[in-house]
Amino acid sequence: MLGNFSYCNPTKLYFGEDSLQYLNEELQKYGAKVMLIYGGGSIKKNGIYDQVMSILTANQKTVFEDSGVMPNPTVEKLYEGCKIARDNAVDLILAVGGGSVCDYAKAVSVSAYCEEDPWNKYYLRMEDVDNKIIPVGCVLTMVGTGSEMNGGAVITNHEQKLKIGHVFGENVFPKFSILNPKFTYTLPQYQMVAGIYDIMNHITEQYFSGEDDNTSDYIMEGLLRSLIHSSRIAVHNPTDYEARSNIMWIATWALNTLVAKGKSTDWMVHMIGQSVGAFTDATHGMTLSAVSMAYYRYICPYGFAKFRRFAINVWDVDPNAKNDEQIAFEGLDRMEAYMKEIGLVMSLKELGVTEEMIDGIAENSLVMDGGYKLLNKDEIADILKKSM
Ligand code: NZQ
Ligand code: ZN
Numbered sequence: 001m002l003g004n005f006s007y008c009n010p011t012k013l014y015f016g017e018d019s020l021q022y023l024n025e026e027l028q029k030y031g032a033k034v035m036l037i038y039g040g041g042s043i044k045k046n047g048i049y050d051q052v053m054s055i056l057t058a059n060q061k062t063v064f065e066d067s068g069v070m071p072n073p074t075v076e077k078l079y080e081g082c083k084i085a086r087d088n089a090v091d092l093i094l095a096v097g098g099g100s101v102c103d104y105a106k107a108v109s110v111s112a113y114c115e116e117d118p119w120n121k122y123y124l125r126m127e128d129v130d131n132k133i134i135p136v137g138c139v140l141t142m143v144g145t146g147s148e149m150n151g152g153a154v155i156t157n158h159e160q161k162l163k164i165g166h167v168f169g170e171n172v173f174p175k176f177s178i179l180n181p182k183f184t185y186t187l188p189q190y191q192m193v194a195g196i197y198d199i200m201n202h203i204t205e206q207y208f209s210g211e212d213d214n215t216s217d218y219i220m221e222g223l224l225r226s227l228i229h230s231s232r233i234a235v236h237n238p239t240d241y242e243a244r245s246n247i248m249w250i251a252t253w254a255l256n257t258l259v260a261k262g263k264s265t266d267w268m269v270h271m272i273g274q275s276v277g278a279f280t281d282a283t284h285g286m287t288l289s290a291v292s293m294a295y296y297r298y299i300c301p302y303g304f305a306k307f308r309r310f311a312i313n314v315w316d317v318d319p320n321a322k323n324d325e326q327i328a329f330e331g332l333d334r335m336e337a338y339m340k341e342i343g344l345v346m347s348l349k350e351l352g353v354t355e356e357m358i359d360g361i362a363e364n365s366l367v368m369d370g371g372y373k374l375l376n377k378d379e380i381a382d383i384l385k386k387s388m
Helices: 019-027 048-058 075-087 099-111 118-124 189-207 215-236 241-254 268-280 284-315 324-342 355-363 377-386
Strands: 012-015 033-038 062-066 092-097 136-140 152-157 162-167 176-179
Touching: 012 019, 012 241, 019 048, 019 136, 019 176, 033 048, 033 075, 033 099, 048 092, 062 075, 075 099, 075 118, 075 152, 092 099, 099 118, 099 136, 099 152, 118 152, 118 162, 152 268, 162 268, 176 241, 189 215, 189 241, 189 268, 189 284, 189 324, 215 241, 215 284, 215 324, 268 284, 268 355, 268 377, 284 324, 284 377, 355 377
Parallel strands: 012 176, 033 062, 033 092, 092 136, 136 176
Antiparallel strands: 152 162
């Protein structure tokens, strides 16, 4: 375990099929005015909206609704939300939805009282918050992003063809999050598997970095094994509570800052995937699955030891059967077979990417330097071409 770090996660979690009742307790900590943020209407169809509203009413809250948060929330929508929050001087933002709704809620919480354009300040200049932050609570309905217990808030600017995540500090993490696995049962299969791969990729983005003996890597191998096991059950039986609840819990631990401790972390699949998202508005997890295999096969030779360990400890490749190189690539072959088995999108064409877009996507991919190979734009373009 190398490096110097501090660790603190201030989000209080309530987990399980009875967890929504704890909203009563949490609401008492805040003033009367609650901004209720949700997406395109799934919570009205599955009854979660009614359950949340009845708790808000029972606690005498005045509710200001902000609905229609789209998957991959946009900067224009963010400006609208800021106005609602500011004009009504809300005391709490309650996000009921998936990562898009939770991310958007955090973006509104830091932007409502921001005196300049929040896109320029937080997303282009990556500055910290220095104004009032409205507290956020989440009721999660889609699993994958980890947004329920982290400071991430990803916003898309279609005009500039940029999709950028700002990872805010502890002061922006949700104050509480309610995780009821049954709330995820109504997710379409496509979204469920996209979320499963988002989790897997959050883990591999952090795992494939560094060469020291690091406890975080052992935790991640355990999380991956549990995810592979439970996801195979969930794709055949989406209402298997044990599998869905495990997946929900893994998602939270995959990206709540714990497993990043002592790691340099890579994040290049996400940087390329987000740029694909800016050009296509495709589902986040599928942008990651489409580029992953070309990316990992390309960087594998630069991090053989870790890819070999991944093959053996996560995919059960026999360490004695072959040479190190064959073992490392065999792990990736098994990962690819698993991805196809659960129904992930494996090609960018399927997400609407055309040959003409490739240079632009490569150009707008941010380059991070924590992984095994620092990529240039030509290498990113090659990975994109191989992912078509
Ligand atoms: O809008 P509604 O009608 O609610 O429908 C949503 C949406 O269409 C639907 N859905 C959610 N819960 C449902 C449901 N449908 C039926 N039943 C339910 N229980 O699912 C669709 C996708 O929802 P969304 O919130 O967009 O998905 P996800 O949770 O994958 O969030 C994606 C966003 O999070 C960002 C992504 O970039 C993307 O913008 N990320 C945030 C991260 C973070 N905060 O750390 C990290 C991630 O890497 C990711 O970048
Ligand atoms: Zn992700």
